[in-house]
Amino acid sequence: MSDIQLDTDLLKRWINIIVDQHKGICKEISFLFCSDEYILKINRDYLNHDYYTDVITFDYCEDNFISGDILISLDTVRSNAKEYNTVFKDELHRVIIHGILHLLGFKDKTDQEDAAMHALEDQALEVLKTIS
Numbered sequence: 001m002s003d004i005q006l007d008t009d010l011l012k013r014w015i016n017i018i019v020d021q022h023k024g025i026c027k028e029i030s031f032l033f034c035s036d037e038y039i040l041k042i043n044r045d046y047l048n049h050d051y052y053t054d055v056i057t058f059d060y061c062e063d064n065f066i067s068g069d070i071l072i073s074l075d076t077v078r079s080n081a082k083e084y085n086t087v088f089k090d091e092l093h094r095v096i097i098h099g100i101l102h103l104l105g106f107k108d109k110t111d112q113e114d115a116a117m118h119a120l121e122d123q124a125l126e127v128l129k130t131i132s
Contacts, residue, residue: 004033004074004088004089004092006092007132010128010131010132011096013131014097014124014127014128014131015029015096015097015100017127017131018097018100018101018104018124018127019066019100019104021127022104023064024061024064024065024066024103024104025064025065025066026066027065027066027067028060028067029066029067029068029069029070029100029103030068030069030070031069031070031071031072031096031099032069032070032071032072033072033074034071034072034073034074035073035074035075036052036073036075036076038071038073039052039053039056039071039072039073039076040052042056042071043056046058052073052075052076053073053076054072054073054076054077054080054095054098055070055071055072055073055095055098055099056070056071057069057070057071057099057102057103058070058071059102059103061103061105066100066103066104067103068099068102068103070096070099070100070103072092072095072096072099074092077091077092077095080095090125093125093128094121094125097120097121097124097125097128098117098121100124101117101120101121101124106120
C-alpha cells in the first residue's frame with residue numbers, strides 16, 4: 001500500500017476549499033488507507049455490515065466544525081478504477097472527497113441522494129483541477 005504518492009499540501013488546500021464552500025471549518029480529519037480485509041473488519045465490528053466498501057467515514061463533527069476519521073480501502077479503489085475505466089489516483093481523489101462530503105452532512109442512501117453526492121464529487125474534482 002505504500003505505492004501511492006499523494007500531494008498532501010494540495011489535498012489539504014482542496015479539502016479546505018470544499019469544506020469552506022459548504023460553510024464548514026476544517027478541524028481534525030484523519031485518513032487511514034487500508035486493505036479490503038481491514039475495512040471489512042471495521043464494517044463488521046462497528047457498523048454491523050458484512051460487505052467490502054471503498055470508504056467508511058466516522059463523523060465527529062460539531063456544529064460547522066468538520067472532524068472525523070476516513071478509512072479508505074486501496075484494494076477497492078484499485079478495483080473500482082478498473083471497473084469504471086479511470087486512473088487509480090482520480091478514483092482515490094473521488095473517494096477522499098466522498099468521505100469529506102459525508103462529514104459535511106451529505107448522504108447517499110437513496111438514488112436521489114447518491115446522484116446528488118456524485119454531482120458534488122464531480123464539482124469538487126473540477127475544483128481540484130483548477131488548483132493543481
